[in-house]
Amino acid sequence: KKLLIDEEEYIREIRSGSRLHLAKAITFIESTVSDQQVIGQRLLKQLLPYTGNSIRIGITGVPGAGKSTFIEAFGKMLCDQGYKVAVLAIDPSSSLTGGSILGDKTRMEELAKNPRAFIRPSPSAGTLGGVHKKSRETMLLCEAAGYDVILVETVGVGQSETIVRGMVDFFLLLALTGAGDELQGMKKGIMELADAIVVNKADGANEKLAKKTVAEYKQILHFLAPSTPNWTTPALAVSSLYKKGLDVVWNTILSFQKSMLENSVWENRRKEQTVDWYKTMIIDRLYDDFFSSIEKKQSMKELEQLVRGEQMTVSQAVDELFSSNSKQ
C-alpha cells in the first residue's frame, strides 16, 4: 500500500469535530481509486459504532420549489437551537449536466459559513447504485462526526426519491402553491412517500394561496395510504423567506420521531433499509461484474435490438447472452 494515513488520528479528529478530516474521509469513500476506497472503508468500519444517532431527513421537490432556500433557513434555525446539521445531496442528473444541486455553494452561503453546519455536494457521477452507496456511507461518517440532523436533498430525477426514502427516517416533500396544477406534473407515487408536505413561499401575496393549497393537499392525503404506518401525513405552510412555520415543521419531525421510537417503527425501518441496501449492492455488483467486458456489454445491446424488433424471444436472447462464447 503506497498510501498511508494515521487512522487513529482520523478517527479521533472526525469524532472531535474536524470538518477537514471528515471531508477527507468522505473523499476516500467517494474515490474511484481502489487504495483510497480501502482506507475509506477501514475508517467507516471503525466509526460504525458511533453512527445512528442523528435524525435523517430527506427533502425533495420540483425545481423551483425552493429547496435550497428552505434548507438554508431550516438548517440555520436548527444550528441556532444548538444542533449540528449536515446537508448532503443525491443528484443522479449531475452525471449528465456535469453540475450538482449543491455544487453551487453560494446557494447556501449563510448556512455554509455556520460552524455547526457541514455541507457536502453530490458525489460525482456513477451508477445509481454507486451514488446510493456513497451517499449512505457519507451519511454514516457525518453521524460519527456528531451531526444531529442530516438533511438529504434530492431533485425528482429517475429513482432518486426512492433512494432517498430508502435511507432516511423522515421524508419531506416541498411543494409550491396550486396543488392541482402542480400535482399533474409531479412524479407518480411521490406524495405517498412523504411523511409531510410543506408548502413553501407562504409569504406576501402568496400567503392566502398557500393556505388554500395546504387545504387541497390535506384533502388528497385523506385518501392516500400514509408513508409510515400509524402516522398521519400533515400538510403545512412555511415561509423560508420570513422564517415562518419552520418551527412547526421541526416539531412535527420530533413528534414523528417520538411516536416511531415508541412503536419500534423507527428502529425496524432502519434495519430494513440497511438490509435492502445490502441486497441492492449485491445486484449491483453482479451486474457490474457480468458486464465488466466491453464485448458482453455490446452483446447485450445487440440482443436488445433483436428483442425490440421481435426477431428473438426474451428467453432466447438471455440464453444467448449467458452462453459462454456469446458473440452475436
Next chain:
Amino acid sequence: KKLLIDEEEYIREIRSGSRLHLAKAITFIESTVSDQQVIGQRLLKQLLPYTGNSIRIGITGVPGAGKSTFIEAFGKMLCDQGYKVAVLAIDPSSSLTGGSILGDKTRMEELAKNPRAFIRPSPSAGTLGGVHKKSRETMLLCEAAGYDVILVETVGVGQSETIVRGMVDFFLLLALTGAGDELQGMKKGIMELADAIVVNKADGANEKLAKKTVAEYKQILHFLAPSTPNWTTPALAVSSLYKKGLDVVWNTILSFQKSMLENSVWENRRKEQTVDWYKTMIIDRLYDDFFSSIEKKQSMKELEQLVRGEQMTVSQAVDELFSSNSKQ
C-alpha cells in the same frame, strides 16, 4: 433428446385453435424440466410472428372487489360479441398457500365452458421473475392461438401489480364502494397505475353509494398524474351481476386503444415492456447463477445478520460475499 413432439403439428393446431395443444404448449413453457422448456421455447419462437394482435388488459383489485364475477361477465359479453378471450392469472401468493386465484375453476364456470374462452390458472410457484416470465410467454402463446383479448388477473400481493402493469396495454383497477375507506387500505401508488377505475357492485341498494364512490374517485384522479400519457383515467360504475356498464368499460378500452395507436404510445409501450422484461430476466439469471450453491445462499444470510446487527458495514459484507472463498 428423449422427448419428441411433432412441432409442425403443434404450430398448426395451436394456430387453428386447438385448446388442447395450446394448454400443452403452456405446460412446456411452465415446466421446470429442461427438455420440456426447450420444446416450449422452440414452439414460442416459431409462433412469435403471430403474436401481438390482442388487447392485453390487466385487472386488479382487493380481495372481495369481485374480480372473478367481473371477469366472468365481461369475458362472456366479449365472447358474445365474437371475440376470443383468454384469462390468465399472476398470483405470487400461490407459492405460500399452495392455491391459486384461478385454480378454483368453478369461480368462472360459465366462461370456462364458452368455446371462445380459454382460462389458465396461475403458474405454479417460483421466483417472481419466473412467474413473470411464464405469464408473459403464456400470453404470447394465447395471442398466436388467435385470442383477441387477454385478461390478466392479479391480487394485490407483493410486486404483482407492477409486473402486470409491465405486461399489459390497459390496466384496470376494480374498486368497491366507499372510496375513502377503501383507499386507506389500498396499496400505495396503485391508483396511479390504473387506466380506469371501475367501481363494481353498482346494483340494488348499493347503486347510489357506487355513484358517490365514482365521484370521489374522479375527484382524486383529478390530482394524480395519469398512468398513460395523454389519457384521462376515468372512474366508472358497473354491475357485474346485472351486466350493467360492462359495454362502457369495453368502449373505454377501445377508445384508449384508438388514441394510443394514433400517437404511437401503444407500440412504444409494448417495445419498452419487452426490453424491461429482457433486463429483468438478465438480473434474475445473474442472481440465480450466483446463488446456485447452498453455501453461497447461506453466506448471504449470515452476512445479512451481521449487517442487520451493525457488526459489519454493507460494503464489507458485499466484499466478503464476493470473495472467492467466502465462508463466513
